[in-house]
Amino acid sequence: MAEVIKVENLVKRYKELIALDHFNMSVKEGEIFGLLGPNGSGKSTAINCILSLLEYDKGAITIFGEKMTPRAYSIKSKIGVVPQEVSVFEELTVYENIDFFCGLYIQDKATRKRYVQEAIDFVELNDFLKFRPKKLSGGLKRRLNIACGIAHKPKLIFFDEPTVAVDPQSRNKILEGIETLRQNGTTVVYTSHYMEEVERLADHLIILDKGTIIAEGTIDELKKMIKKSELITVEASGIEDDALNKIRELKNIFNVNYDGSILKVEAGSGKHNVVDIISVLQNGGYSMKRVFSEQPTLNDVFLELTGKQLRDD
Amino acid sequence: MFKYYLLKSIRETQFWFWSLVFPLALMTCFQVAFGNIYEMENSISQINVAIIVDQESMYSENFEMTIDSLSENDKGEPFLVKQDVANIEEAHELLLDEKSDLDAVFVVDGENMEILLKKDGRTTVTMVTKTIANAYQSNYSIIMDAYSTDPSSVPAIIESISEDIEYTTYNDGIYTRSPDNYEWYYISTIIMALLFNVTLGIGVVSDTRADISVGAMRVSVSPARKLKLILSAFFSRVICVWILSGIHLLVLNFVFKISLGKNWILVVLFVMLADVFALAIGQIFGLFMKGSLSQRENKATGIVMVSVFLSGEMVSNLPGIIEAKFPILNAINPATILNMGMYRLIYFDQPYDFFINAGKILVVSLLCLVISVIMLRREKYASL
Ligand SMILES: Nc1ncnc2c1ncn2[C@@H]1O[C@H](COP(=O)(O)OP(=O)(O)O)[C@@H](O)[C@H]1O
Ligand SMILES: [Mg+2]
Numbered sequence: 001m002a003e004v005i006k007v008e009n010l011v012k013r014y015k016e017l018i019a020l021d022h023f024n025m026s027v028k029e030g031e032i033f034g035l036l037g038p039n040g041s042g043k044s045t046a047i048n049c050i051l052s053l054l055e056y057d058k059g060a061i062t063i064f065g066e067k068m069t070p071r072a073y074s075i076k077s078k079i080g081v082v083p084q085e086v087s088v089f090e091e092l093t094v095y096e097n098i099d100f101f102c103g104l105y106i107q108d109k110a111t112r113k114r115y116v117q118e119a120i121d122f123v124e125l126n127d128f129l130k131f132r133p134k135k136l137s138g139g140l141k142r143r144l145n146i147a148c149g150i151a152h153k154p155k156l157i158f159f160d161e162p163t164v165a166v167d168p169q170s171r172n173k174i175l176e177g178i179e180t181l182r183q184n185g186t187t188v189v190y191t192s193h194y195m196e197e198v199e200r201l202a203d204h205l206i207i208l209d210k211g212t213i214i215a216e217g218t219i220d221e222l223k224k225m226i227k228k229s230e231l232i233t234v235e236a237s238g239i240e241d242d243a244l245n246k247i248r249e250l251k252n253i254f255n256v257n258y259d260g261s262i263l264k265v266e267a268g269s270g271k272h273n274v275v276d277i278i279s280v281l282q283n284g285g286y287s288m289k290r291v292f293s294e295q296p297t298l299n300d301v302f303l304e305l306t307g308k309q310l311r312d313d
Numbered sequence: 314m315f316k317y318y319l320l321k322s323i324r325e326t327q328f329w330f331w332s333l334v335f336p337l338a339l340m341t342c343f344q345v346a347f348g349n350i351y352e353m354e355n356s357i358s359q360i361n362v363a364i365i366v367d368q369e370s371m372y373s374e375n376f377e378m379t380i381d382s383l384s385e386n387d388k389g390e391p392f393l394v395k396q397d398v399a400n401i402e403e404a405h406e407l408l409l410d411e412k413s414d415l416d417a418v419f420v421v422d423g424e425n426m427e428i429l430l431k432k433d434g435r436t437t438v439t440m441v442t443k444t445i446a447n448a449y450q451s452n453y454s455i456i457m458d459a460y461s462t463d464p465s466s467v468p469a470i471i472e473s474i475s476e477d478i479e480y481t482t483y484n485d486g487i488y489t490r491s492p493d494n495y496e497w498y499y500i501s502t503i504i505m506a507l508l509f510n511v512t513l514g515i516g517v518v519s520d521t522r523a524d525i526s527v528g529a530m531r532v533s534v535s536p537a538r539k540l541k542l543i544l545s546a547f548f549s550r551v552i553c554v555w556i557l558s559g560i561h562l563l564v565l566n567f568v569f570k571i572s573l574g575k576n577w578i579l580v581v582l583f584v585m586l587a588d589v590f591a592l593a594i595g596q597i598f599g600l601f602m603k604g605s606l607s608q609r610e611n612k613a614t615g616i617v618m619v620s621v622f623l624s625g626e627m628v629s630n631l632p633g634i635i636e637a638k639f640p641i642l643n644a645i646n647p648a649t650i651l652n653m654g655m656y657r658l659i660y661f662d663q664p665y666d667f668f669i670n671a672g673k674i675l676v677v678s679l680l681c682l683v684i685s686v687i688m689l690r691r692e693k694y695a696s697l
Contacts, residue, residue: 054693
């Protein structure tokens with residue numbers, strides 16, 4: 001598949017602060033590319049540099065095979081942007097805003113009218129066309145922000161934390177919308193500090209921390225990077241040291257914790273971990289109430305790589 | 314797209330308040346406060362003088378010629394009107410008589426001159442007559458020289474001296490406006506209103522600079538050409554401020570009954586130019602000031618208020634005081650320049666230095682516009 005975005009050795013400083021330190025990124029056509037990182041890790045900075053809005057100190061950025069510059073109008077016409085802040089004009093209504101921003105790309109009136117209507121349907125803002133942005137709730141504002149960025153049907157869309165401060169229902173709508181866009185063949189770059197969203201959407205992702213890439217790959221690849229791949233919890237009382245030791249000796253197991261009623265076992269990747277543990281306990285004659293196994297999350301990946309939680313809220 | 318820029322500008326509510334509601338309210342207050350007095354006294358445009366000669370001389374003859382030339386005006390109504398007064402007693406009588414319109418009498422005796430003024434007369438009259446006397450005194454030797462060398466050149470010299478007097482009198486007379494010129498308040502209110510348009514100039518900047526407004530950020534990532542957007546943002550506001558100024562002038566003329574004078578077309582053009590000037594200055598404010606959009610707007614509004622205050626909006630003889638102490642301040646204060654320009658146009662029928670003043674404003678506006686277009690066209694920012 002063709003490479004849509006290529007970023008090489010991007011360095012961006014704000015005075016002393018190095019916001020991006022040799023950032024590399026490659027986005028393939030038709031995929032959703034996730035940029036995951038805590039607040040202040042440099043996600044927006046990366047996007048704004050790629051869009052040629054921000055000056056950067058070093059690096060090369062190509063989009064659709066051409067060098068991206070502020071005057072690269074043919075590239076710009078194929079891009080849509082949903083900025084982190086709701087970026088609309090307060091003096092214009094919902095409809096006027098969408099029509100205005102679409103008009104920056106689409107000159108033909110009939111086509112534009114159709115595109116604007118499709119965007120309105122897409123974000124379900126039909127009931128609010130005459131509203132000024134100020135009158136909209138947080139979730140509706142976000143939807144307007146999205147409509148303004150996608151109405152001209154771009155081939156490549158940047159979403160910068162589109163779900164911040166949005167109610168769960170609106171958030172789900174937004175995520176579904178992005179999935180629909182992918183089905184239609186749009187390439188999407190998606191940033192977030194919510195790992196569940198990136199985990200749900202992204203084909204490829206980068207995890208950023210303090211301007212540095214700490215991991216990249218597909219979700220499965222990232223999960224394989226860390227030792228812990230499974231957390232197995234067993235509810236059983238009275239397990240004796242003998243049995244615990246047997247579990248510790250099993251292949252793939254590296255952390256066993258028992259508090260008298262709940263047994264927590266961290267295991268590396270492998271298919272038989274649960275079965276192995278259960279059979280040890282059955283052989284010892286213990287009765288088990290509940291057994292469950294959790295796959296590692298991107299949060300675990302982040303935790304293991306940086307020693308801190310991804311989300312601070 | 315221009316349609317939306319126009320809509321945006323029209324819907325900027327703050328602008329309607331500062332540029333329309335507030336000034337009209339202010340003018341209505343003036344009307345209530347000065348309405349009655351205004352009926353009695355209408356303008357300072359004419360000063361009635363008389364000359365009494367005790368002893369005929371070359372000095373008195375030439376002075377009479379000078380006054381004659383000042384009171385003849387081929388371009389419009391003269392600002393000086395010569396009346397006949399028989400003798401000094403009649404002069405005293407007329408100057409004490411409230412109903413007489415005689416303002417001042419020059420009493421010439423040999424090579425000396427004395428000025429008699431009306432009791433409780435207008436301060437302008439004092440200034441103007443003194444200026445005339447001084448100017449004549451200091452130029453008298455030039456006239457005498459001319460007599461001895463080339464007598465035929467004397468009328469031309471007197472003509473040029475009187476033009477000079479006329480010019481300085483306009484200036485001094487205006488700078489020492491007495492508070493009884495109510496029109497002054499209306500005019501400076503209109504100037505104030507159009508200077509508040511600097512915030513619209515800042516609006517042009519915020520419409521196009523991605524590091525100031527989020528809407529502009531979106532505009533910046535689009536393939537739309539920056540120059541076109543800047544011009545749309547600018548001209549949509551030009552239209553708005555012109556409409557507003559039109560309303561102001563109409564209200565001034567038809568509601569408050571303050572005539573724009575014979576040169577009303579020039580007055581209108583002058584106001585239109587001043588509108589563009591305010592927008593252009595506003596763009597420069599927007600570009601070079603620091604802080605958020607509203608901080609920039611507040612700072613600019615503050616500067617306008619100071620400028621308007623110094624031009625005498627509240628204390629009408631302030632420009633006179635400034636002219637005596639720091640004339641430079643009057644020369645560079647936009648509100649003063651605009652006020653003077655407008656005042657001169659309306660009350661002195663000759664558009665004397667109008668074209669020079671208007672030219673200065675035009676040059677400054679063009680300069681500001683060029684600088685701002687160049688700066689606004691950049692599309693990459695060090696920080697957002
Ligand atoms: N305009 C700016 N001036 C100075 N520092 C900035 C500016 N914008 C962002 N930063 C800093 O750069 C870092 C990255 O910011 P940002 O890209 O906004 O992170 P994210 O989008 O991941 O939350 C942060 O430490 C932030 O404080
Ligand atoms: Mg961000």
